[in-house]
Amino acid sequence: MKLWQKKTKLNPRIEAFTVGDDPVLDMKLVKYDCRASIAHAKMLEKAGILDPNESKQIESALKKIIELHDSGHFIIEKDQEDCHTAIENHLTESLGELGKKIHTARSRNDQVLAALRLYYLDEISRIESAIHDFLRAMHDLLKRHGSIQIPGFTHTRKAMVSSVALWAAGYAESMADNLRLVHTSRDLMDQSPMGTGAGYGIPLDIDREYAAALAGFSRIQQHATYVQLSRGKLESTLVHTLTQVMLDLNRLASDLILFSEPTFGFFILPADFCTGSSIMPQKKNPDVLELVRAHYHRILANEIQLKTQTGNLISGYHRDMQTTKKPVMESLDLTLNSIAIMTLVAETLDVDKEKCAAGLTPELFATERVYELVRQGMPFRDAYRKIGGEFE
Amino acid sequence: MKLWQKKTKLNPRIEAFTVGDDPVLDMKLVKYDCRASIAHAKMLEKAGILDPNESKQIESALKKIIELHDSGHFIIEKDQEDCHTAIENHLTESLGELGKKIHTARSRNDQVLAALRLYYLDEISRIESAIHDFLRAMHDLLKRHGSIQIPGFTHTRKAMVSSVALWAAGYAESMADNLRLVHTSRDLMDQSPMGTGAGYGIPLDIDREYAAALAGFSRIQQHATYVQLSRGKLESTLVHTLTQVMLDLNRLASDLILFSEPTFGFFILPADFCTGSSIMPQKKNPDVLELVRAHYHRILANEIQLKTQTGNLISGYHRDMQTTKKPVMESLDLTLNSIAIMTLVAETLDVDKEKCAAGLTPELFATERVYELVRQGMPFRDAYRKIGGEFE
Amino acid sequence: MKLWQKKTKLNPRIEAFTVGDDPVLDMKLVKYDCRASIAHAKMLEKAGILDPNESKQIESALKKIIELHDSGHFIIEKDQEDCHTAIENHLTESLGELGKKIHTARSRNDQVLAALRLYYLDEISRIESAIHDFLRAMHDLLKRHGSIQIPGFTHTRKAMVSSVALWAAGYAESMADNLRLVHTSRDLMDQSPMGTGAGYGIPLDIDREYAAALAGFSRIQQHATYVQLSRGKLESTLVHTLTQVMLDLNRLASDLILFSEPTFGFFILPADFCTGSSIMPQKKNPDVLELVRAHYHRILANEIQLKTQTGNLISGYHRDMQTTKKPVMESLDLTLNSIAIMTLVAETLDVDKEKCAAGLTPELFATERVYELVRQGMPFRDAYRKIGGEFE
């Protein structure tokens, strides 16, 4: 039975269409919904809707659901639509009349968002810690091979002498700067929607700050209408952040794909990282890097979906917003996996000193020769033209 | 065992990362791969690689796999990566040495594409027939309620008198025009990649036209290099086509959402199409329409992924291209479901005559009054200014 | 004075904001608007709104405007908003009362679209002929250097032997296939909106086919409501087509950038095509190719704008749609310029035989060696594993 079920039954084709993937996707949200519901019950106790004993019973029933879920025994049926219904139904079954009180002072709308945001906040912490692992791996790579000189390119043409250190440090600095965005994403996401109902508040006197603090939020969204305006929007800043992380990995993968190609051969991927071809027996292909490169585009597409979906709509909740869940979840998974795999790559990457040395062809030193003349007092532009003449 | 497996085993974390969703997604491709492989075997017979008896054995083994799959007994193991490996492994198990010959004159590269395109071509036919069903339903709607007058809007402001007929016919004409794109998508997709190997041909004398015709393709891609350039590209035209279909449905859903809102109330959705709210007991929400509207954006995002993924890459196959499969499959599913559900909506939609009549307020007739004056001989611009004066 | 001007003057800040770039962009449309207006006047004559003499006068006044425009003397003032107002005002000034009749049986809405579509159709012809020039240049390149062997790559790794012929022919075949989309774009665009007014028809008996044929359209859009649904939509198919052309050029440019890099050095760009660096005197940079590569992304972004802009909107005209003009115009310009410049590149490209020969390293021949064993009777998969053993 659905939370909103009354006499008329939903047409079965419409039901199949509207339920979609939710029962599967929501398995990730069960524990967060229970956690928020425990906070909600304590707030209802403070408001006098539940007595202390009732609140306790609800808390222990919700903890039981978390245990069931952890052991793989909590199931969301198709006709329950989502985890929120499954959990309320479970409460009503185990607690009888008391279960019917848990939805007081909330709507599924703010309930869904509370669970989603607690989940997103946990994932953001995972992203942050994965970035720190990556930075450590890049630093180790830099310590292992940093002093080896390699050609620096501009316009895919040899430009000036670079080094493994300069190359790796650039990526590390860029990735470290991404943490600023990660923190802003968290600051924006870390706002409680609890107690805003369907976007126009609850006609009861409740303590929203209290519920928020118990659930683990740092602050509340003041105005119920902002909660609905922020749905999909805060997610889009989160996924934007993921695209920035992934862009760095995309560029890093692009470098490694090209410069481990044997004609250059500066970098060497471990043999057991490479896949083969079904027709060409010699092939050692960097599929792992190509997939990291590719995932950038998937995540970018997800961001675009988030951003176009709510455009041109009036304010207030629309069902369209529920489809923002899947692209965010997918983007988080792909990003976490990609950071972890590139950390593994950084940890195991080898550098071929001889190939690097062979790559240091004379044109890479032209600018240094200009600067020798500058140090001897020649105006820069004259020195530039003098050396440039040799290359025409 | 993978098709390209040699001595070195793939690192398990790399393997998990690279295999991804393929074993699940590829369940849709099993029968198409078998169908193309039967054609391939016959071509090998013609080329003298297989004798007629061998070709027969392979054909019946592949038909057996189709049966297994139809009855839900064909399984793709994670370590087989994809349906192509699972099928070749199955052949080798059942046919011994003979199974090792099936991959002659092809690469997994052209094999995958052949199966995908046969699948896409079948789906395109399904889309086409779903569109025809939709057109029929719109035509019936027009016959049921066409003569009822409704306000026509520009700038979300009442403009001139329209009718259910004019409203529905505009959508039908737009949808019918989409069929031109559907056909172009099919023409582009209906090209055989078979026998182009990894993108540089096969060092054997083979009859590509023969294999193509047996598999059901109308023509072949002449140059092996084009096959790789077209991967993701032909798909992007297909998904562009889907976005055009979905844009019409998005606009249609937008009209129905607004004009079934009781303040206007021109249209009435069946009660069993509407969902409720967990907090507001009176709500009858058009979730089904909102989700159709939302799916447009998912499909558009998928198109963008297809288009950005291969940009800036040199020619020749890259593993990145394999990630184009999921967004195309998802877009086809969502579009087919959305057309079907909007067909159901069109079949059951009701029109509220009284609300429509009440909506026909005087300003809708201002332009007709201008034209009365024009018919009496007044220059248009003067008539316009005369009537316009009344509204200032 | 604006076409819709009555007593209330528009707030000057609002006016500046709403007029935007139109006076500049519309300079491209003047002659197309005049051409459509001549057809419109003849249709009004047929409908008895104008007498033959009036129609003649209007025709010659409009031809005069085309002349003025061709000689650079037709100006669109900011306060006229757009070319349509400027032209009607000009007619009213030169023809007095008669000028006030020209807007009979049309709205600026269908008028704008008629001019835009005639302009787009002309541009589509230019694109088509630019593609033919490009195909000729690729064919000449193939004749000059086709027989030179080059490495074929997959996964940015050497795969099998290719040739300049196979490489160039793949691009040519891909570009030729784009013509199918070009033709579909034209078929869709080649529909007259004339006489549909603001999207709900004209309260007069007019011959829309007659006007369409005179203006040069092949058919009419039957239902006035379809005209508004198609705005931005037909444009998005056109710009999708441009992205397909540009993707081929993006990939071609990517090949040329990498393989003219001296480490590979297969291709040589003319010296006077390369730009330098302000600091590194040796640099010869392929900016021209990098910009072609980049323009793909601009045009793709423009397509996305077209596709997201009208999503989630109810049917009927919205001012939002007017902002579709700029991205289409820009995309057409960039595509035409890019095809022309890549034609020039193809015409002048040189191939370095020695560098190509040096690139043909042994692993490129591994597959051929497998097939030698196949020809001797060994099952493919055994031959593959035998040769593969040498590369582990």
Added chain:
Amino acid sequence: MKLWQKKTKLNPRIEAFTVGDDPVLDMKLVKYDCRASIAHAKMLEKAGILDPNESKQIESALKKIIELHDSGHFIIEKDQEDCHTAIENHLTESLGELGKKIHTARSRNDQVLAALRLYYLDEISRIESAIHDFLRAMHDLLKRHGSIQIPGFTHTRKAMVSSVALWAAGYAESMADNLRLVHTSRDLMDQSPMGTGAGYGIPLDIDREYAAALAGFSRIQQHATYVQLSRGKLESTLVHTLTQVMLDLNRLASDLILFSEPTFGFFILPADFCTGSSIMPQKKNPDVLELVRAHYHRILANEIQLKTQTGNLISGYHRDMQTTKKPVMESLDLTLNSIAIMTLVAETLDVDKEKCAAGLTPELFATERVYELVRQGMPFRDAYRKIGGEFE
């Protein structure tokens, strides 16, 4: 003469193609380039490349250029490509040999970025102050009309009673939260690229912090390679920020468009904000709001361009990156104009009390009636079903 000009002249067609719009776009950068160049000259003085007198001369010549530019007399010729060349050429003309020294210890690459970032930082301040103006206007609106009750909608259906205060406060809170992103954008942008040359440093001992501080940057990018990785990337965070601001305005405009439509009629736009129709004399169209709504999509498209352009490219500068300038500039202009115009709308918006009262139909009070029963002790879900029965 270009900075990198040597003997070979660029092919004129290539030159026209590569120069593109830069001479026009760069007019916005002249003063920022001069400001950064003054800092650069002082750094060169500190490094002993220039003596104090030379540095002074350069400073006063650059200030002269700013004056020329402010008075409209500084021109960038097509063959100078960009403002950087025009400025260096001007210095060389006015200072002779000394002018040839200014380019010591920099590349056009870091020079362009320094000027662009100083310009972006100024624009970010303008955005921030425009947001504060908007917040003030919304606050005034709230004070003028906040107490008026209006219907709150979910799923475009009446949900619960809202008010002008709750409606306006939601937008204000959302916009205020955007300031967090504005600040993060600034923090990321506020990093000096000066002295990193073409991305691989300068072979001279220079004080990058000194130059950065003089130019007005808070910190430097430590590694020259990061500078190139950040090009386009930092811009994409800036434009993402603009999309968040614009999404709020898009939603606000959507509300105002629908709810100022006379059937609802809650809001009233000033008459001199509305445009008319060329055919329908009664029309008062909210073009201004529709254009704000539309600009969201343009800016989103620009963000996508920034994000796809550098994907799949190896590290190091590519000319592609230069095309990121135009979409950022355009996005800043459109956003600033849109905030300003919506501030004007908020300042002048009227609310129709009677229409609002008429909109408060009974179903809006159903949830309050549920909560009356809850306050009397009925479990929420029972109360919900009791009241819900009345609406079936």
